[in-house]
Amino acid sequence: MRLEEDIVGSGWKVGEIMGSEAALATRYGVSRWVIREALRIAEQDGLVEIRRGRFGGIAVSAPVLTVVGSSIRQFLSVSRVSNDVLYEARFVLECFAASLAIARLPPAQAESLRELAERASAAPAAQHSAMIFLILREVLRAAGNSALEAFTYALSQTTIELALLRGADEAELNHIASRQLQFRIKLIHAILAGDGASATEQINSFCQLGISFLYGLKQGKKDLALLVAQHHLIHDARNKTARPKLTEQVAWEIEYDLIANDWAPGTLLGSEAALMQRYKVSRSVIREAIRPLERLGVVEMCRGKHSGLKVATPEPSAIIRSVVLYLNYSKNNDFASYELRKEIERVVVQALAAAPAAARTPTTERLTAFSEFKFRASLGSLRQVVHDLGQIFAAATPNLIFSFFLRILAETVLLSSRCVLSVNDAATVIRTVQTQAGKLGRAIQGGESELARNGIDEIWDTLREAYDLPKKKARQDGEACQAAPPSLT
Secondary structure, three states: OHHHHHHHHOOOOOOOEEEOHHHHHHHHOOOHHHHHHHHHHHHHOOOEEEEOOOOOEEEEOOOOHHHHHHHHHHHHHHOOOOHHHHHHHHHHHHHHHHHHHHHHOOHHHHHHHHHHHHHHHHOOHHHHHHHHHHHHHHHHHHHOOHHHHHHHHHHHHHHHHHHHHOOOOHHHHHHHHHHHHHHHHHHHHHHHHOOHHHHHHHHHHHHHHHHHHHHHOOOOOOOHHHHHHHHHHHHOOOOOOOOOOHHHHHHHHHHHHHHHHOOOOOOEEEOHHHHHHHHOOOHHHHHHHHHHHHHOOOEEEEOOOOOEEEEOOOOOHHHHHHHHHHHHHOOOOHHHHHHHHHHHHHHHHHHHHOOOHHHHHHHHHHHHHHHHOOOOOOHHHHHHHHHHHHHHHHHHOOOHHHHHHHHHHHHHHHHHOOOOOOHHHHHHHHHHHHHHHHHHHHHHHOOOHHHHHHHHHHHHHHHHHHHHHHHHHHHHHHHHHHHOOOOOO
């Protein structure tokens, strides 16, 4: 944890050598074994690159979007998200991305999108799946929000994963991709025309076709070779030509076995010796392969009388920390992440207000308690207020994906907020937000969906103004200095 925080906060440039394992072990006062484990975790998060050879060492590496996206995808896959939950999240996030792209699309990127639509229209069937991913990536880049880009791309990866796990073969994947590509091409044209309604229609058609495809698949025996090939195609961001490591392939096989067999927590998968025999690899490969699954909390290696690898309940804390590091490293301002959080919260509270009264009560009680809590007057307390509200809404939604994303976005404010206010200004904002939260709770309890949605807008308008207040005061002070008469002294 200290290593990752130092990498993000130190200002090290990408490619800069931090030192050797021995030097880092000395710096942090730990053994070579401990620093090696820490480096492996940082490497998985995309923060470092371990270089071999005479001029090697531990080099700083900016977290790659697809590395982060793959971590999110992995957690969602092992959490067994349903088709409905997955596509509800995809629809909301892709519609938001399209609306941002329409509002922000620069002329140069518009021309790139236009050329991409022409290439996709002329592409042979074998390239249709790749074109779908490419179009999504370009739309997400046009939206200009790193959190939205990472989350939405991860959901597209998860969709492919589910299809493969449910027995889809290459012919079926190519066929559905050819049908869906037409909606992606039309989406580009809608964005270029600034037609939000048409963009929403194309995304809805794309999602409806995708969910029908998933439901139509019969649980069959997976094609492991195809799984590995697809995994390498969509998840290896840093070196497209390199073969995946043996440990990566074994980790994928174990992960697929966990999902396909739907083993319950507590199920014993076998001893190290049994796993070595099952996957036909050495002890060191098995140990390295299960490490990322242990980080997810999916499995745990038990010692003693009942020793062996056991299935555990997925725990997202490690993935949340990794994604927060990526969002911090991306150097976006607060609202590049918070505008996405606001959009998800609007969807969550609107659905909650329309739910049965019994489902609304826990959230309204939390909002009431939040509105009455005595926070200290400080900037730290304001950050805690923004964090706690996000956690309330994360607990309010039955959509596992929305909950997961809100937890991530809530954590970013504690680590990377760039808000700077005086104590008095922070106290005023806290009181205003608490009052608005109480009002929001009453709207939810009353089943008033639109009023609840507007309540989220009010809270974020207050916070946006608070984050802009120091800049506004600085401008006003500067204007006052220019208008003041010269001193006579």
